[in-house]
Amino acid sequence: MSTTVSTESLSPAERAEFWRETVSRAYVPLQVDLLEQRPSVAVLSSDQLGAVQISRVSAGPQTVSRNRRTIAMGGEGWVSVALQHRGRARISQDGREITQGPGELVVSESSRPFTKEFPDAFDFTAIRLPRAALQVHDNDLKAATATAFAPGSGATDVVAAYLRQLAAQAPQLDPYTGGRLADAAIDLLALLIQERTGALNPTAPETAPAMLARIKDYAIHHLGDPSLSPEQIATAHHVSVRYLHKLFQSEETTVARWIQRRRLEMCARDLSRRAAASPTVSCVARRWGFVSPAHFSRVFRAAYGATPREWRARANAG
Secondary structure: OOEEEEOOOOOHHHHHHHHHHHHHHHOOOOEEEEOOOOOOOOEEEEEEEOOEEEEEEEEOOEEEEEOHHHHHOOOOOEEEEEEEEEOOEEEEEOOEEEEEOOOOEEEEEOOOOEEEEEOOOEEEEEEEEEHHHOOOOHHHHHHHEOOEEOOOOHHHHHHHHHHHHHHHHHHHOOHHHHHHHHHHHHHHHHHHHHHHHOOOOOOOHHHHHHHHHHHHHHHHHOOOOOOOOHHHHHHHOOOOHHHHHHHHHOOOOOHHHHHHHHHHHHHHHHHHOOOOOOOOHHHHHHHOOOOOHHHHHHHHHHHHOOOHHHHHHHHHHO
């Protein structure tokens, strides 16, 4: 269930104190200093998915800090990952200072002092999780705070896309599904931090769920490539083909069967769409990586009990 707090109904004179209390209550005790004489409207929406809190924040220029006084007030043991959408933030922690721009991820930890200054209006999504749930060494976490995970890195792009989608869907998720997806987010964040610090062992048991999620995302984005293979996927993720097959054993399937099933699902979806100029069956098959029309028709019928043309005719008649 989503909760949303806004300062829109308050006068500018009332907004500062109300926003300070709102931010500290939603996260951990913080020092909040607004940088406008007449504070802009600020909005904070949040959802709780299992152990993970997802918040979306939109506000005007301000500085948020965690110092000895606010740490003494409680709130230790939390890790926050912020994904910037609009505006920039100057962030310092553990002796480092960076400027975070749109699309970048930055990690902070509530047990040690930090400062975040937003010189202009901003929007960001924050993922807050218990430090104990993040299976990374303390030194690795400290080395990752106040460093920018920028777009363009395979792992960063995967994690950022997952977090954006999770935040967008959070209000509609039931508790069980939300909790499971939140666990996957924690695994992906741990993988990202370990990769940044060079501590990632892709075949370690604790990284398996995150590695499988990353591999699936890669495969889905390459379904249209007829040459997609276990060897290509393993090479792209710096693991052995043997280990790749081991990951999919937990899914009670093989890599090839999983890929074929996803391709068939995409084809079935496209064939079900009603359009004035629908693509031919062979075009749909090629779009999703099937080279042989005869092979595609055979495996589609085995999966759905109808040929691709029969499937399309049923969809159009419905």
